[in-house]
Amino acid sequence: MDEVKALVSDIKSRKFVPIYFLMGEEPYYIDRISDYIQETVLTEEERGFNQMVLYGRDVSIEDVISNAKRYPMMAEHQVVVVKEAQDLARNIEKLVDYANQPQPSTILVFNYKYKTLDKRKALYKTLKKTGVVFESKKYYDNQIPNWISRVLAGQNYTITQKAALMLAEFLGTDLSKISNELNKLKIVLPEGTQITPELIEENIGISKDYNNFELHKAIGSRDILKANRIIKYFGENPKDNPMVLTVGFLHTYFSKLLHLHGLKDKSPRSVASALKISPYFTEEYITAARNYPMKNVSAIISTLREFDVKSKGVGSNAVPQKDLLKELLVRIMN
Structure with a gap:
């Protein structure tokens, strides 16, 4: 800044x-x-x-x-x-x-x-x-990856875009929390290091393959096999991947898709600006919009609201998280 x-x-x-x-x-x-x-x-x-x-x-x-x-x-x-x-x-x-x-x-x-x-x-x-x-104004979700890159650049480190996105998704918009995790990385990694998803997984514990970022990508591209693998991992590791957060991230994702459907100008630059997302994501969102017509997206958002309530224990009759996640995935992708 x-x-x-x-x-x-x-x-x-x-x-x-x-x-x-x-x-x-x-x-x-x-x-x-x-x-x-x-x-x-x-x-x-x-x-x-x-x-x-x-x-x-x-x-x-x-x-x-x-x-x-x-x-x-x-x-x-x-x-x-x-x-x-x-x-x-x-x-x-x-x-x-x-x-x-x-x-x-x-x-x-x-x-x-x-x-x-x-x-x-x-x-x-x-x-x-x-x-x-x-x-000191609050940062938006889409501003965090660039903030991470700028902070590390000032300290003689670089970070790949996917690694920055992983950190942003996992840590949210709390700059103090993000800074603490970056300081942990700097303790174990020498100056000049390029921080990759593999290094983040090794040193912070965020899975490079099983996270909400990869889940959105799999669902958006209708990669049913990959989406099922991620959901299975989330169900087996509920403490690190609470369902309430997964549902929240998916709701944000499909809300952006709904917004995209309403845009007149669907060029990559216009999409990135309107949805407040990194240009890195625009093709993924455009592909997802083709795979999920507006009517489907509206129904999915309604489903996600239903499962948001269930993930908080209301009306789910103590159904295990892994079973709720499986049911949610079927409802979204079918």
């Missing part, structure tokens, strides 16, 4: 602002920027007297302001970090007077997770003038 790089570059160059208000749905960059400030602004000797971490649930806005107005001891700056600052949301606008005239020797950092300031109100407008307001 270019905004993050620019912000980190300014901090590294010691071009500080008195208030950093880090907010938004995705906590990963909020934590990374906040940690970077804590690690780099002050020396180790200066931190003892001049670095303070407060928690929103334990303090008031008045407490934060009082600490921010202190002067540093034997240092050019003091750093005050307010973690879980979203707990101060009810009274956060009280910060506006301090934001108008912040203490220049204090670097005040707010970690305001899962929420954002009201951009119509005075505090947001004031902070934009006197400090930095950074909004």
